[in-house]
Amino acid sequence: MCKSGEGKPEAGLHVSAVMDTQCPFCSVQCKMTVNTDTETLAGIIRTVYKAEGKPNAASQGRLCIKGMNAHQHATHAERLVQPLIRKEGKLVPVKWEEALDTIASSFSTLLSTQGPDAIGIYGGGSLSNETAYLLGKFARVAVGTRYIDYNGRFCMSAAASAGSKVFGVDRGLTCRLADIPLARCIVLAGTNIAECQPTLMPYFHQAKENGAFVIVIDPRATPTAAAADLHLQIKPGMDAVLANAMLKVIVDEGFANEEFIRKRTNGYDQLLTHLKGVDLRESAALCGIEVEMIRQAAHAFGSVETGIVFTARGVEQQTDGHMAVRAFLNLVLATGKIGREGCGYGAVTGQGNGQGGREHGQKADQLPGYRSIANEEDRAYVASVWGVEPS
Ligand code: SF4
Numbered sequence: 337m338c339k340s341g342e343g344k345p346e347a348g349l350h351v352s353a354v355m356d357t358q359c360p361f362c363s364v365q366c367k368m369t370v371n372t373d374t375e376t377l378a379g380i381i382r383t384v385y386k387a388e389g390k391p392n393a394a395s396q397g398r399l400c401i402k403g404m405n406a407h408q409h410a411t412h413a414e415r416l417v418q419p420l421i422r423k424e425g426k427l428v429p430v431k432w433e434e435a436l437d438t439i440a441s442s443f444s445t446l447l448s449t450q451g452p453d454a455i456g457i458y459g460g461g462s463l464s465n466e467t468a469y470l471l472g473k474f475a476r477v478a479v480g481t482r483y484i485d486y487n488g489r490f491c492m493s494a495a496a497s498a499g500s501k502v503f504g505v506d507r508g509l510t511c512r513l514a515d516i517p518l519a520r521c522i523v524l525a526g527t528n529i530a531e532c533q534p535t536l537m538p539y540f541h542q543a544k545e546n547g548a549f550v551i552v553i554d555p556r557a558t559p560t561a562a563a564a565d566l567h568l569q570i571k572p573g574m575d576a577v578l579a580n581a582m583l584k585v586i587v588d589e590g591f592a593n594e595e596f597i598r599k600r601t602n603g604y605d606q607l608l609t610h611l612k613g614v615d616l617r618e619s620a621a622l623c624g625i626e627v628e629m630i631r632q633a634a635h636a637f638g639s640v641e642t643g644i645v646f647t648a649r650g651v652e653q654q655t656d657g658h659m660a661v662r663a664f665l666n667l668v669l670a671t672g673k674i675g676r677e678g679c680g681y682g683a684v685t686g687q688g689n690g691q692g693g694r695e696h697g698q699k700a701d702q703l704p705g706y707r708s709i710a711n712e713e714d715r716a717y718v719a720s721v722w723g724v725e726p727s
Pocket of ligand 1: 363532535536
């Protein structure tokens with residue numbers, strides 16, 4: 337929204353526009369206004385921009401340095417403002433009509449000569465919900481290809497599949513950001529919120545002020561780890577080993593929430609059998625930390641009434657990130673820390689709309705609205721909306 341001419345200009349400044357917008361970078365999507373002014377300096381008129389945070393539920397009006405400077409992309413002299421087509425080895429600027437005609441004729445040729453699966457469509461977490469939906473529909477209905485996916489495949493699909501398997505739904509956060517200050521223990525595994533989502537850090541500072549014990553699990557000594565009460569600087573790839581070792585302590589030392597487990601989970605006996613094979617000294621050696629640190633972390637999380645576990649790409653982008661995330665979800669379930677205030681699990685999204693991209697159908701295995709492409713009823717429903725055969 338542009339409110340041209342609004343605002344009271346200072347001497348020598350003319351406010352030409354005030355734009356309501358939001359930072360495009362990380363999942364917090366901090367809202368802001370960008371004021372566009374012109375000023376005269378040494379006889380030269382130049383445009384100056386000033387970004388200011390706007391109050392909103394997530395970042396509460398805060399902006400980090402990335403957001404404060406995000407507008408520079410829009411105004412950069414080298415920004416692409418029209419399509420480029422490679423002609424005789426060189427990228428040449430062309431009109432949109434020519435670009436769209438070229439795409440349409442290339443797609444038509446491929447479809448008629450090689451069939452729909454010769455075309456692959458790849459989206460990303462920077463797309464709006466509506467665009468993500470349209471991209472999925474375009475791939476599956478207009479083109480008819482089975483090859484559609486998005487950047488989350490390399491990003492947080494491990495958390496998505498773990499959430500689907502364990503909870504029956506892939507939801508980035510099972511709790512509100514407002515639950516963070518209510519948690520008495522917070523586990524941050526493979527996430528560096530202080531640098532990646534800086535405007536969320538006050539939630540964690542508030543939690544600490546309220547008495548929370550913060551555990552950071554990260555091979556790197558990050559600014560987030562510097563704010564922790566306990567930094568478990570494990571060897572890369574050992575997160576599942578650590579989570580299972582913590583789980584063993586929780587179960588063996590009486591911190592498991594037996595009532596929650598009995599009423600709300602299944603497979604606990606298999607988990608107990610699995611944990612019998614876990615040797616704390618071996619786990620500690622694999623992780624490169626002391627047994628006592630594992631015990632301290634397990635006690636801290638297991639002994640308090642409320643707690644939240646967050647994972648991010650450090651856990652999810654491992655060879656078997658799916659199982660690594662599930663090990664952390666077991667910590668949440670075994671202690672019954674979900675579905676209550678100050679409790680839950682969160683996969684900290686990186687890109688602006690990583691979650692929306694999944695929910696709206698640009699992921700290989702998901703149709704819009706979290707429907708599974710492998711589920712007959714889900715396929716039939718979406719096909720009926722789109723007016724096509726489920727097959
Ligand atoms: S926290 Fe994320 S969305 Fe907010 S200003 Fe920084 S990079 Fe942008």
